[in-house]
Structures are given as structure tokens and as C-alpha cells.
Amino acid sequence: MASFNLYSRGDRIFGYANAALIGLFVISTLYPFIYLLAVSISSGAAVTSGQVVLFPKDLTLAAYEFVLSDRLFWIAYGNTFIYTFGGTAISLAIMIPGAYALSRPRLRGRKFLNLMVAFTLWFNAGMIPFFLNMRDLGLLDSRFGLIIGFACNAFNVILLRNFFEGVPKSFEEAAKMDGASEFQLLWKVFIPLSKPAIITVGLFCIVSRWNSYFWAMVLLRGEEKIPLQLYLKRIIVDLTANDEFASSLLTNRYSFETVTAAIMIASIIPVLLIYPSIQKYFNKGITLGGVKE
């Protein structure tokens, strides 16, 4: 029997080119992680002399020992957890009802309100007015200030609003016929149906808060409230000028580079752990089967 190929030559070349491009992208994304990991478990001398490119050299956990024994690291880690998870919970608690209200066709002034929300995407007051605003509200050097000041993000509100608008109207009508109140409608119908969007927005919040650095630096004073990223900055900027640390490098197996790599790895781990468990929600398939389109 004559064999034949389902794909033309052009298709196959396109497939190979795609695979090559994706492979390149994967390598360029993955390499920094592998490099950081390799540096963090190599000896300071090996890293400084440029011997670590892909694989670790002179395996040691000295950098981790240094980092994990620092009291401030744990304070910063705890702060980041509060800012990230507390902040995300508060953000969602504010943005979900806001987006739901904006998605309701019968909301008075809906067009204007939506325009005002979108307006902040393109234009905002800027750093100094925001700082002054926070100062006047007494929210400087406060954990709550750092959380509430960035609780609402227009882009996320619009994303949620659009998803709510896409929920088939018959779900809402069926719930109303069943006797659901507006709150029950949001809580029992819209939120479960919008899980993919809410989780996506939640992940955006988590990642942005986990990585937040600039505003923490501007708004916070005491080191008891700093997040991990500020702690990292302190290590990079402050320790280079610290004679005690410099002299300790002579007696220990860690270096400035291995310590910063260890902190970065430690700070990446929680986000890496969260992502795979919520990846499945990154599709809209959950509404499948509920309504016949």
C-alpha cells in the first residue's frame, strides 16, 4: 500500500521552525533559573572566578546557611507573605464586587463609571501626588498603607468586568427565578463561574505584590516592615559596602553573588509552587455543559 504524508513539505518546515523557536524561548527563559540555582549552591570562589556557567561547582549550602540564619530575612519573608496574600485577598474583595457592579447593564451612569476606570489606565496623577496622598492619609510606613494603596487595579477590574459580562444571561435569569438575591447571584453564580478570571487576576496580584519593590522603598521607613525585595536590595547595596561582610568572605565559602542568588531562589520558590496548582484554571472551559449554545 502506498504511504502518504498528511503534512506538506511547507507544513513540516513550519513545524520544525516553530519547534526551534519555542525551544529557544524555553532555553532563554529557563537558563536564568538554572544559573541562579547553580550559583547559589556553588562556592563563592568558583563563582567569582567565573567557573559556574550551567552546573554548580564545589557544592555547598553556605550561602543558604548565611541567608537563613539572618533574622531580617525571615522578617522580610513574613512581610512579603502578608503583603502578597493579605493584599491579594483584599484586592479581590474590592475588585470583584466593583467589577460585578460595572458589568450590570442597569447600573446608573455605567458608561461614565467604566470610562473613569479605564481613564486611570492611561492617565494617573504620578508618583509625587500619590506619595503626598498617602502621607496625608497617614499611610506612610504602614503595612496596611502598602496593601490598601495598591488594592485596586483598573486593568484587573476591566478584565473581571469583561468576564462577568460574558457569563450567559440565562444563568442570571435562572438564579433570579429561583429567588437569588443580588449578593447570592454574585456569590453562588458569578464567582464560581468566573473562577478562571478570578484566579488569573489573583495570580497577577500575587506576582506583582511578591515582586513589589519600588513603592515599599518609597513608603516604608523601618526595616521591620520591609518586603523580601527590599531585603534583597539591602544585601546588594549595603553589604557591598560592609567591611565586616567583606572580611567574612575570606573565612566562608559564600560570596556576595552566591548570597544574592540564594535569596532570589528562596524568593522564587513560593511563586513556583503556586503556579502549577492553578494553571488548570487558565482556560474558560469551566462553563462547558451548563448551557447549550
Place this chain on the structure above:
Amino acid sequence: MSAVELNDVVKRYGALEVVHSVNLNVATGEFIVLVGPSGCGKSTTLRMIAGLEEISDGTISIGGRVVNRMAPKDRDVAMVFQNYALYPHLNVAENIAFGLRVRREKNEVVEAAVNEAATILDLTPYLKRKPADLSGGQRQRVAMGRAIVRKPKVFLFDEPLSNLDAKLRTQMRAEIKRLHKRMGVTSIYVTHDQVEAMTLADRIVVMNAGRVEQVGSPMELFLNPANAFVASFLGSPPMNLLRATVTSLNGEPAARIDGVHTDAIELKLPVSFVASLEADQRILVGVRPEHFSIGPEAGAQGQPIAATVDLVEPLGSEALLHSRIAGQPIVAKLETPADVRKLSEIGELKIPTDRLHVFDAASGKAVSGHA
């Protein structure tokens, strides 16, 4: 249980009036079917009864209470949607229980009601399944379960079977009828399928362009359609309407069927129409497809008329004959002979004059044959 009353109900979207002064009385326990083509206002009327659309004018009463400004949840009606509207994140039991849960009924009450509904609808083995894991018919049954579990005063059905395949539709139709017999709840059912209307309804409301054309029992409407629209809407295939002019044939009333690219044909009309017709009046002559015949068994009443066959569709015991009379297309439903090919060779069809319907061409209204 309660009657539903619509008095001069109007629906406007801005300046556009889509439902014009609908009046309807639904008796307690009655099964009413609103039927009509797409866009005729039947679903809008149903949604106004449900409270999902505001009423622009007129009143709607349920159980003697005017419900115009009442929220859907306070009307004590339940609705089955065309697309099921099952919550995909809840399983069958939770879907059925939803209405009771939001009303904060006690757990024992909810469980008992869900189990009862599941038994009635044969859903007990599927209570833990999600809607995505059910077939179309099962999903539709869950949607009905959600409606019956609340024991409402009125059931509203918005084209509940239109997403099912033909076989399942027939099955579900029978289930709905059984359910209504068992529960006896006043039901208003919207469909564009005249077979569903004929088989389910105690009374049918035929709607067209936002107006009620005729209300009556299925057979009443089938046998005595009030106008050409009703006549052409009910029946499968629908009634043939031939354009014609009133004339007389040897002193008896007759219709000259307009010839399209061919000569006109004279067709005798029953004498009973004499008083209702005027000479040269433009009319539509209605003939049900199943009233045509070909053989001698048609009897003396059958008037032979020349017909050219375009197409034969054998359906098994019967066949549909797509033909032309005086160039006007008609469909005849005949018994299938042993050799179905013979049907395509037919040169004439017999029309039983005593079963003809006559409609005024201008108004579409039926002309009475019993003056």
C-alpha cells in the same frame, strides 16, 4: 395552583412595539402553548409573565394578584430555559436544590424535595454528576427538576426541547405531558414547533408579529383556522394556500386558481360558501396535504385537477408529493403505493371540495362556509 391573566399586555423597546395588546386567560391546571414563528413575541410574552421583562402597558395577574411590578422570585413561577441554564459548577443534586437553598430551606426539606424530583424525573443515578457529564435529555430533565422542586404556581417553558435531537424531543415531549398530568400545575409553554404545540397543549395560542392570531384547542385550530396564517402554521406539512378569484361554474360557486406561467384552473367550491363570497373576490383556497387523493377511492367529492409532480419524498407508509397546480406549488401527502416511482408519473390530483378552506386574500380571514 393559579390562573394567569394577561390584559392588554404591551411590550415596547423604545418606540418599537413588539407585543401588541395581548389578552389571555389561562385556567388553573391548564397547559397552554404559545406558538408562532421566530420574532412573533411569544418568548417576550413568556418573559413578561416570568418577570424577566418589564411590561410596557396592560396587566398580568397570577392567582388574582397583579404582578406587573413584582420581582421574578416573588411571583412563585418557575421557568425551564431553552439552553438549560444549569450551573456547571454544581452537580445535579445541587442544581435541583439551588432554588430551595437560596430560600434557606432546611436541609431535610431540601434533601427530600431533591430526592422526590429525582425519582419523578428518573435522575437518581445521576445526582452526583456535573451537567457536563450528562446527555442533552438528562440536562433538560435536571432543568425541569429545578423547576418542579419549588412547587411553583406556574411552570413556564421557553422552547425547552429545541436543542434536542428529533428522537429525544419526542421522548421528552411525552415526559413533559406525563409530568403535567401528574402535577397538574398551570403551564405556559413556548415553542415554534407546531407538532409540540399540537401534542402538548390543552389550548394553543398562535402568535404572529406580536399579536394573538387565534386561541383554541389543537383540533379546533386545525379544523377551523381563523385565518390563513393559522392555517399555514399548524399541520405538517402546512396547509396549501392557492391564490384564486371567486367565479361561478354552471351557477355554482367556484374559484379560478391563478395560473403561474400557465392557464388558470377552475375549482368548484361548496355551495355553503355562496352567501359569504362575492364575485371576483380575491381569495386563498386552502387544502390540507393529507386531503389530496389520487385513486378512485377518493369518492364523488374529489374533484380531479391537473397537477405536475416536481419531487416525491417517500416517508415510509406515506409520501410527500411536491407538485404544481396551475403553476402554484403545493404539497400532497399520499399513501405510498407498492411502487413509489409511480407517484412521479401522476398527472392529476383529487381535491375533496367539502374539505376546502377559503380565506379572504386581503385580510387573510377565514370565509365561513356555514352561512
